[in-house]
Amino acid sequence: MANESLKQCPDHPSLSQELAPPRNISAGRFSRREFVQKGISVAAWGGLLFSAGAGVKLGVQFFYPSVVFHPPSVFEIGRIHDFITGDAPDAHGVILVDDRFKKDLRFFVVREKNRIYALYARCPHLGCTVNWFSGIRTYKCPCHGSEFHSNGVNFAGPSPRPLDRLHIQINAAGNIVVDTDRIYAYAEFEEKKIYIETIA
Numbered sequence: 041m042a043n044e045s046l047k048q049c050p051d052h053p054s055l056s057q058e059l060a061p062p063r064n065i066s067a068g069r070f071s072r073r074e075f076v077q078k079g080i081s082v083a084a085w086g087g088l089l090f091s092a093g094a095g096v097k098l099g100v101q102f103f104y105p106s107v108v109f110h111p112p113s114v115f116e117i118g119r120i121h122d123f124i125t126g127d128a129p130d131a132h133g134v135i136l137v138d139d140r141f142k143k144d145l146r147f148f149v150v151r152e153k154n155r156i157y158a159l160y161a162r163c164p165h166l167g168c169t170v171n172w173f174s175g176i177r178t179y180k181c182p183c184h185g186s187e188f189h190s191n192g193v194n195f196a197g198p199s200p201r202p203l204d205r206l207h208i209q210i211n212a213a214g215n216i217v218v219d220t221d222r223i224y225a226y227a228e229f230e231e232k233k234i235y236i237e238t239i240a
């Protein structure tokens with residue numbers, strides 16, 4: 041069988057030149073097997089890199105744990121004698137409503153004859169901040185019109201209950217401390233004594 045890779049030169053028949061090997065029309069493309077092998081290789085490297093990345097992340101979290109900072113909720117607001125006036129109690133037994141803390145801390149300090157408590161200024165209806173109107177001895181909600189007596193008990197509008205109360209106590213230094221994270225419903229107020237008893 042003649043060597044097909046040898047070709048006669050018409051001018052020099054004695055000479056022959058070697059033909060270039062037939063061109064592989066699939067050159068430059070992957071065969072199916074190669075494609076599968078490369079796919080497996082890429083997947084293996086991907087998995088390896090993913091595992092390494094996850095390991096690094098865990099290592100960073102171990103040495104630098106994420107910390108969630110909460111704003112402080114406990115505030116010293118003064119001493120008992122800071123909440124005394126010579127006024128007579130109103131129809132609900134309230135002598136003083138101090139609204140100095142409403143803007144920044146969202147509560148009122150209420151003084152009755154024998155106790156002090158902190159009213160949460162958040163309307164129980166949908167959460168708007170209520171305002172104190174000393175002339176009519178009433179808290180009003182600007183959103184849907186709920187109204188509350190000076191002791192926080194609701195009497196008009198859609199609020200389903202009285203204003204809530206915040207935990208209050210006197211610390212070792214003799215200062216009144218209010219915790220805005222400890223919220224009590226009106227029903228718990230008397231039962232759990234969420235107030236500071238004072239001497240008249």
Ligand code: FES
Pocket residue numbers: 163164165166167168181182183184185186197198199
């Ligand atoms: S949020 Fe106060 S009345 Fe609706």
